[in-house]
Amino acid sequence: MSFDRQSDRHVSARFLSRTVFAACLCAAALAGVPAQAGSVSYTYDALGRLASTVYSDGTSTTTITYSYDAAGNRTSVAATSS
Secondary structure (H helix, E strand, O other): OEEOOOOOEEOOHHHHHHHHHHHHHHHHHHHOOOOOOOEEEEEEOOOOOEEEEEEEOOOOEEEEEEEEOOOOOEEEEEEEEO
């Protein structure tokens, strides 16, 4: 992460993708998703933020949804299984 002269924050795509990936792994672990799930799909909101992650192993599905405040900060992570 770096800052320019106007103190605007810049995050490299590499750093950001690793952060998002790590957050997804943590959410999956908390939801009890097996490490070798059959498929994973992601959806994003209109602002490009991760809205949900769906893990499926062919017999069960776990959906993790993410909520954000007006400033774009993640405020909650919720998991449901079926």
